[in-house]
Amino acid sequence: MSITPYRSVLANQAARRVLLLGILLRIPIFGTGVLLMLHVVEQLGRSWGEAGLVSAVVTLAIAVSGPWRGRLLDRHGLRKVVLPSILINGSCWAVAPFVGYWPLLILAGVAGLFVVPIFSIARQSVIAAVPMHERRTALSVDGVGVELAYMSGPAVAVWAGSQWGTAPTLFVLQMLGVLGGIVLWILDPRLREETAGAGEVIDVPRSAWFRPAFIGLCLAAAASTLVLVGSEVSVVAGLREWGQSGSLGLVFAGWGIGSIVGGLVYGALSRGLSPYLLLSGLALVTLPMALADSAVTVAALALLAGLLCAPTITASVEAVSRVVPAVARGEAMGWHGSCMTAGSAMAAPLAGLVIDSRGHQSAIVLVCLAGLLIACVGAASVLVVRRRRSQVALAA
Structure with missing residues (x-):
C-alpha cells in the first residue's frame, strides 16, 4: 500500500x-x-x-x-x-x-x-x-x-x-x-x-437532487449501521451468555483496528468501489460471527469484519458528494448522517427482540441479511438506471 x-x-x-x-x-x-x-x-x-x-x-x-x-x-x-x-x-x-x-x-x-x-x-x-x-x-x-x-x-x-x-x-x-x-x-x-459558488447563496430545489440515487445511498448508510450496531449488541449478549463479558474490550479493539486498517487501505486505492458492493461484503464478512463460540473467535472475526466498516461508510459519503450539487451538500450530508443514526437506533431494539426470542446468533443473521438485501436492491436499481440511460442515449 x-x-x-x-x-x-x-x-x-x-x-x-x-x-x-x-x-x-x-x-x-x-x-x-x-x-x-x-x-x-x-x-x-x-x-x-x-x-x-x-x-x-x-x-x-x-x-x-x-x-x-x-x-x-x-x-x-x-x-x-x-x-x-x-x-x-x-x-x-x-x-x-x-x-x-x-x-x-x-x-x-x-x-x-x-x-x-x-x-x-x-x-x-x-x-x-x-x-x-x-x-x-x-x-x-x-x-x-x-x-x-x-x-x-x-x-x-x-x-x-x-x-x-x-x-x-x-x-x-x-x-x-x-x-x-x-x-x-x-x-x-x-x-x-472554489468553483462551486463559494461565497454566494445559490438555492437548488431539493427535488433536483433528492432522487432515487440519493435515497438509495441513504438507505445503504442506514443498513451499514444496522449491521454494525446490531452485530455489536448481539456479540455483547453472546459474551454475557458465555460468561466472558470481561473480554468485550478485546472484541471491540479487534473491530476498531480492522476498521482503521481497512479505511487506510481503501483510501490508498486508485479507484473506489460501489457502496452497495462494500455493504454486501460487510454483511457477508459479519455473518460468520454467528458461528463463534468464544471471545477469542469473536475477536478474530470482528477484526475481519472491521476491514469493511470504514470503507463502506467512506464509499457512501463519497457517492453522496458526487450525486448532490455542492451548494446542497450540507443538507445532503445531514440526511446521510441522520440515516446512519436511524440505522443504529433501530438496530439495538431489533437485535434485542431477536436475542430474547431466538438467541444472539439469530440476531446477527437477521441484521446481516437485512444489510445484504438492501445492498442487492440498491445495486439492482443502479443497473436499471444505467440501462435506461444507455437506451435513451442510443435512441437519441
Whole structure:
C-alpha cells in the first residue's frame, strides 16, 4: 500500500486542521452517550430504562438536527450555524449535569438539536480542501478519525467519570466540545470548492437532487449501521451468555483496528468501489460471527469484519458528494448522517427482540441479511438506471 496519497492530504494545511478538529469534536459526542446513561443510573439513582430514554431523546434530537442544520449551512455558512450551537450547548451543559432527571432530559434534548454539525462540516470541508482525485483518501482519513473518536471517547469518558464523578466529567467533556466549536468558528473552513459558488447563496430545489440515487445511498448508510450496531449488541449478549463479558474490550479493539486498517487501505486505492458492493461484503464478512463460540473467535472475526466498516461508510459519503450539487451538500450530508443514526437506533431494539426470542446468533443473521438485501436492491436499481440511460442515449 502506497502512503503517497496520505502524505499529500496531510500536507494540506486546510485539510489537516479540519481532520484534527473533527476528531476532537466527535470525542465528546461519542463519549457523552454512555457517560450520560451512567450518570442517570449512578448519580440520579434512576433505572436503566430511564437512562435509555435520555439516550434515545438525545439520539433522536441529533438525527432531527442533521438535515435541518445542514440546510442552514448551505444557506447561511458555517459561522452563523456554529455560533448558536456554541451558545446553546454551552448554556445547556453548564446546567444539565447538576440538575434532576426531567430537567436533564429536556436540556440534553435541546442540546442535541443544536449540536455542532461536525459530521457534515468535517466532510464538506475535507471535500472542499482537496482536489477531486484526493477526495477518497481524505474521506478515508476522516473515517479513521471517526473510528478513533468512537474507540477513545466512551473509554476516556467512563474512566474519567469513575475517577472524578459523572457530573463534573459531563461538564468538562461538553465544555471541551464548546471550546472546539469556538476554534471551528474562528477558523471558518471553506465548505465548498472554489468553483462551486463559494461565497454566494445559490438555492437548488431539493427535488433536483433528492432522487432515487440519493435515497438509495441513504438507505445503504442506514443498513451499514444496522449491521454494525446490531452485530455489536448481539456479540455483547453472546459474551454475557458465555460468561466472558470481561473480554468485550478485546472484541471491540479487534473491530476498531480492522476498521482503521481497512479505511487506510481503501483510501490508498486508485479507484473506489460501489457502496452497495462494500455493504454486501460487510454483511457477508459479519455473518460468520454467528458461528463463534468464544471471545477469542469473536475477536478474530470482528477484526475481519472491521476491514469493511470504514470503507463502506467512506464509499457512501463519497457517492453522496458526487450525486448532490455542492451548494446542497450540507443538507445532503445531514440526511446521510441522520440515516446512519436511524440505522443504529433501530438496530439495538431489533437485535434485542431477536436475542430474547431466538438467541444472539439469530440476531446477527437477521441484521446481516437485512444489510445484504438492501445492498442487492440498491445495486439492482443502479443497473436499471444505467440501462435506461444507455437506451435513451442510443435512441437519441
